Amino acid sequence: MEEKHRLFVAVDILYICMMVLPIVFGIVLRILTAPPTEGISITGARILFTVPMPIQDLPITEAQVNSWLVMISITGLCLFLTHGLQIRKVSKRQHLAEWIVEKLDNMVRESMGEFFMVFSPFIAAIFALSAISSLSSLLGVYAPTADVNVVAGWGILVFILITYYKLKGGLLNYLKGYTEPIAVMIPLNILGEIATPVSMTFRHYGNVLSGSVIAVLIAAALQALSSLVLGWLPGFLGDIPFLQIGLPAILSLYFDVFSSCMQAYIFAMLTMLNISGGFPQELYEKRMEKKLARKKKAAESI
Amino acid sequence: MELAIGIILGCCALGAGICMGIGAIGPGIGEGNAVAKACEAIGRQPESKGAVTSTMIMGCAISETTGIYSLVIAILLIFVAPNLMVNILKNAIGLL
Numbered sequence: 323m324e325e326k327h328r329l330f331v332a333v334d335i336l337y338i339c340m341m342v343l344p345i346v347f348g349i350v351l352r353i354l355t356a357p358p359t360e361g362i363s364i365t366g367a368r369i370l371f372t373v374p375m376p377i378q379d380l381p382i383t384e385a386q387v388n389s390w391l392v393m394i395s396i397t398g399l400c401l402f403l404t405h406g407l408q409i410r411k412v413s414k415r416q417h418l419a420e421w422i423v424e425k426l427d428n429m430v431r432e433s434m435g436e437f438f439m440v441f442s443p444f445i446a447a448i449f450a451l452s453a454i455s456s457l458s459s460l461l462g463v464y465a466p467t468a469d470v471n472v473v474a475g476w477g478i479l480v481f482i483l484i485t486y487y488k489l490k491g492g493l494l495n496y497l498k499g500y501t502e503p504i505a506v507m508i509p510l511n512i513l514g515e516i517a518t519p520v521s522m523t524f525r526h527y528g529n530v531l532s533g534s535v536i537a538v539l540i541a542a543a544l545q546a547l548s549s550l551v552l553g554w555l556p557g558f559l560g561d562i563p564f565l566q567i568g569l570p571a572i573l574s575l576y577f578d579v580f581s582s583c584m585q586a587y588i589f590a591m592l593t594m595l596n597i598s599g600g601f602p603q604e605l606y607e608k609r610m611e612k613k614l615a616r617k618k619k620a621a622e623s624i
Numbered sequence: 625m626e627l628a629i630g631i632i633l634g635c636c637a638l639g640a641g642i643c644m645g646i647g648a649i650g651p652g653i654g655e656g657n658a659v660a661k662a663c664e665a666i667g668r669q670p671e672s673k674g675a676v677t678s679t680m681i682m683g684c685a686i687s688e689t690t691g692i693y694s695l696v697i698a699i700l701l702i703f704v705a706p707n708l709m710v711n712i713l714k715n716a717i718g719l720l
Contacts, residue, residue, distance in 0.1 A: 521689055528692030531699065588685045 330406060337405060340398030344391035348463040351387065367469045385469035392455050392466065396447075422446075433591065434598040441597070448476065449590040456530055456582025460574070467582075468534055473527045477519035480593050484518065484600050491602030492609055522592055529585050533577030541570055625717070632709045640701040647694020654687040 355370065367385035374380075403419040412420075423442075426449070430442045452467060459465035466472045489496050500511045662680035666673050 524696055525685070525689050525692055528695050529688075532692070532695055535699070584681065584685060588682065591682060592686075 334402065334405060337398050337402035341395055341402060342398075344395045344398075345458065345461060345463070348388055348391045348458070349461055352384075352463055355384075367464060383469065383471075384464045385466045385472050388458065388464055389451075389455060389466035389472055392451065392458060396450050396454060429590075430594060433594045437603075438594075438598055438601075441594070445590050445594060448593060449586050452476075452526070452589050453583055453586035456585060457578065459530075459534065459582075460578050465530060465534070465582075467526060467530045467585075470523065470527045474519075474523045476526075476589070477523035480522065480596065481519040483593075484596050487597055487601045490609075491605035495602065495605050518596055522589065526585050526589050529581055533581055537570060537574060537577060540573060544569060628713055629710055632713065633706055636701050636706050636709070640698040643694050643701065644698040647698075648691055651688050651691035655684045658683050658687065 351370075355368070367383040369381045369383050370387060372379045372381045403415050403422075405415075406413065407416055407419075423446075426446045427439070427442050430439060430445055434441060455466045455472070459468070488499070500508050500515075502511075658680055662676050665676050669676075
């Protein structure tokens with residue numbers, strides 16, 4: 323009994339390390355590699371190193387590294403929350419895990435319907451990845467979602483899923499969907515199809531980026547203002563930007579915490595709505611009936 | 625040469641400002657309308673506050689999209705376009 327308990331605690335500590343260490347590693351990496359900046363500087367993700375590849379060199383940027391760190395951290399969180407599940411004598415963390423799963427299942431059921439319940443883990447993964455990626459900017463790490471490439475990857479993934487579920491109604495019906503209401507609309511319909519992932523990408527990326535740009539501008543402005551107002555103070559007191567204390571934190575409460583949770587929710591919601599909205603339910607059911615009838619016939623003929 | 629580069633930089637900054645300014649009008653009006661209607665709905669049916677609020681935030685975020693597009697264009701104009709244009713100019717002059 324004692325042995326088992328000790329093992330349980332040890333595994334717990336391992337999971338917590340898996341959860342915390344990647345983020346700490348990200349912060350350390352940031353501190354070690356970030357060049358000293360003066361005044362306003364807004365740059366994209368810095369390239370850490372490049373891997374030589376046959377066609378084109380593969381640059382490994384900060385955004386890529388950070389998004390992998392966030393993924394490892396989320397995996398650690400999931401393992402920690404689901405460690406030691408029991409039917410009776412439920413622990414606090416199991417309550418939390420059950421609450422999260424229940425909420426997400428309800429959300430998916432409400433907006434996608436019973437047929438798409440398999441999507442619940444995918445939606446949860448996208449939600450958690452987006453939210454924690456954006457929230458990591460609170461710790462001073464470069465947020466992966468402030469890089470358009472990361473979010474564009476998610477957008478392409480969602481686009482593939484949408485097209486896959488549209489194709490479930492049959493290829494001919496899918497192609498016919500482009501000629502509606504009239505055949506002249508084909509180019510516009512194709513544009514509309516491509517616009518979905520593009521708009522999702524830019525919505526998420528633009529919101530996160532605008533938050534970080536405004537934070538930098540406000541910080542620079544406050545520094546200039548405090549050196550203007552409090553510059554007469556003797557000695558080193560004049561150099562300390564007193565006005566920078568406090569106010570940026572309030573703004574980051576909106577831009578980092580609220581906005582990033584909001585964007586994660588919206589990205590997940592739009593994914594669900596687009597996938598279930600493009601799915602041709604009636605055509606799919608008809609096709610399935612035909613397939614069943616054909617199978618029955620084949621079985622009878624044998 | 626200096627004059628040409630100056631004109632490019634100035635026009636990029638001006639374009640970014642105009643883009644963001646005009647682009648912010650539409651989403652501003654749209655979100656204002658959405659919030660006003662949501663307030664009306666909550667006033668009429670206070671018990672449906674939760675559902676109305678979440679739908680409103682969702683709608684606001686979606687109507688914000690066009691504003692975000694103009695933001696992306698403005699950021700491109702400030703940080704990407706000047707380098708690109710100056711390089712194009714230099715190449716063109718080099719060719720002549």
